[in-house]
Amino acid sequence: MYIITGKMRYYVNGKRLILNEGDSLMVNARQMHYGYAFEQQDCYFLCILFHPSLFGNNQILQEKYFLPFFENTSLEFHHFYSNDEAGVKVGRYLQEVLLLKEDSDSGYELGVISCMLELWSFLIRTDLLSAAKNKSESEQELNIQKDMVSFIYQHYPEKISLTDIAAAGHVGRSKCCQIFKHYMQQSPVDFLNTYRLKISCRLLCTTQKSITEIAILCGFNHLSYFSKYFMECYGCTPREYRTLHEHETLLT
Numbered sequence: 001m002y003i004i005t006g007k008m009r010y011y012v013n014g015k016r017l018i019l020n021e022g023d024s025l026m027v028n029a030r031q032m033h034y035g036y037a038f039e040q041q042d043c044y045f046l047c048i049l050f051h052p053s054l055f056g057n058n059q060i061l062q063e064k065y066f067l068p069f070f071e072n073t074s075l076e077f078h079h080f081y082s083n084d085e086a087g088v089k090v091g092r093y094l095q096e097v098l099l100l101k102e103d104s105d106s107g108y109e110l111g112v113i114s115c116m117l118e119l120w121s122f123l124i125r126t127d128l129l130s131a132a133k134n135k136s137e138s139e140q141e142l143n144i145q146k147d148m149v150s151f152i153y154q155h156y157p158e159k160i161s162l163t164d165i166a167a168a169g170h171v172g173r174s175k176c177c178q179i180f181k182h183y184m185q186q187s188p189v190d191f192l193n194t195y196r197l198k199i200s201c202r203l204l205c206t207t208q209k210s211i212t213e214i215a216i217l218c219g220f221n222h223l224s225y226f227s228k229y230f231m232e233c234y235g236c237t238p239r240e241y242r243t244l245h246e247h248e249t250l251l252t
Contacts, residue, residue: 001019001024001025001026001027001035001045001046001047001048002023002024002045002046002091002094002095002098003019003020003021003022003023003024003043003044003045004021004044004045004046005021005042005043005044006021006037006038006041006042006043006044006045007019007020007021007037007038007039007041007043008035008036008037008038008043008045009035009036009037009038010025010033010034010035011032011033011034011035011183011184011185012027012031012032012033012076012077013031013032013033013076013142013183014032014182014183015076015077017077017079018038019035019045019079020081020082021082022082022083022087022088022091023079023080023081023082023087023091024079024080024087024090024091024094025077025078025079025080026077026078026080026090027076027077028069028070028072028075028076028077029052029070030146031076031077032142032145032146032149032183032184033077034184046094046095046097046098048094048097050116052066052070054113054116055113055116055117055120065120065124066120068129069129073139075129078128078129086126086128089122090119090122090123093115093116093118093119093122094119096115097112097115097116100112100115141179142183144169144170144171144179145169145179145180145183145184147168147169147170148165148166148168148169148176148179148180148188149184149191150168151164151165151168151169152165152188152191152192152195153195156192156195156196156199156218156219157217157218157219158219159219159221160192160219162176162177162188162189165188165192166188176188192219193229194233196218196219196220197218197229197230197233197234199217199218200214200215200218200220200226200230200238201234201241201245203217203218204238204241204242204245205242205245205246211223211226211227211238211239214238215227215238226238
């Protein structure tokens, strides 16, 4: 993640971060993380999802340079600041990836991989990947959270109760709420409905389905509730949102 302009709040496994303009953030695999604009201000950022397999399949290099990072459960993330030398360097690599993607010349994907390998080499040479952060949360609790979120992702169109979500993590309702509050800063039901709204936005922008159809597909059984909740979160009705974004292309 690279912040182009503005400021962003970010959460990784319940830890709160503030990303300022020019900051970069690297989040390790299998972490619970999300971000949103700081105090509802506009924030423009670059987000790169890079699968480890793109670093190559050489077993010797994988074991020496990559697996020690990916398998290090204590290294959840690394925050690079815009006001230090390493942060500036990391930001330049990520900006180069953006330029390669925007140009999209023949073979640009190879250029992106090359750029990411150079970035990784820099991080290893400067010993930045070894600066592991202490993990205070138990591994078991984090796995419970992942199981409950995965359940929501898979079953959001269905009728889901707090009891169902808690059962997915094999915990009680109270513990479920406590874990969600810690890791996601939301209640389980709020997280479920926020995810449903996110899916509804995608359908509004990319399909011609009616508002009622979309509400049902996203797990809202009552159109009035869907419209009310949508208005509270986005400041407009679903129909107005569709009109505002009808000329935009949603990138997934």
